Amino acid sequence: MPDGTVEAKKGRKFNQVLEGARKVFLCDGFEGTSVDDIARAACVSKATLYSYFPDKRFLFMHVAKNECCKLADNVIDNIATNAPVRDILSDIAIQMVEFITSDFGKRIFRICVGEGDRFPELAREFYESGPKMVRDQLVVIFAKAIERGELVIEDQELAADQFHELCKADLFTRIVFNMQDEFTDAERQRIAQGAVDMFMARYGVKTAALA
Incomplete structure (x- = not known):
């Protein structure tokens, strides 16, 4: 599992993914949020999300x-x-x-x-x-x-x-x-x-x- 000190890979949709995740985490909390939910909120594919962040x-x-x-x-x-x-x-x-x-x-x-x-x-x-x-x-x-x-x-x-x-x-x-x-x-x-x-x-x- 990634350590907190590891830097995420940056890219064109990085901030888009981050903002989508923020909205979902704020609404549903950590346990109630799925990667699918975040991908939908950020309007990106799961593959794109995982290219920046290896896990939730x-x-x-x-x-x-x-x-x-x-x-x-x-x-x-x-x-x-x-x-x-x-x-x-x-x-x-x-x-x-x-x-x-x-x-x-x-x-x-x-x-x-x-x-x-x-x-x-x-x-x-x-x-x-x-x-x-x-x-x-x-x-x-x-x-x-x-x-x-x-x-x-x-x-x-x-x-x-x-x-x-x-x-x-x-x-x-x-x-x-x-x-x-x-x-x-x-x-x-x-x-x-x-x-x-x-x-x-x-x-x-x-x-x-x-x-």
Whole structure:
């Protein structure tokens, strides 16, 4: 079976296959999706599909990786690195919460957990292509904010992990235990803002009170 590190063969219909697979996986999940379904959705033959991706699991890993890379790229591309760190973290927090609560984000997590024992590379690929990239970018942001005197952090990698966990508070538990599947903008904003407030309370530099 292909390892998660193997690169798929690229070709003229590669993106067409990837988008078709994304739609079907999102609708039917990993177990409920067949190669025939993906080929129909992508408007390609099974032979064409197999020329790019040797099996369904390998194809799912690439779909998941593509979606996670989009999230990481969004975080990197859409932040004003010279803005106050609270504003930067607020932007990142809402993007993270929106991804966690999105249909695809929920499916990726459930599939990676469900298939984790049999196919550990699924979970590794998910982590390396999404959460780890965002974590690494947070460390860079923290370092710059420390230089500007906005944050005081000794263990920046731990702080990045803590920020990620704060962005999962409450909503993620409800998703995992199937207590709630849909979330309002107000609920997402509450978690994102709470994450930033808590993080800044711990690591933000306190300004002296005016006399």
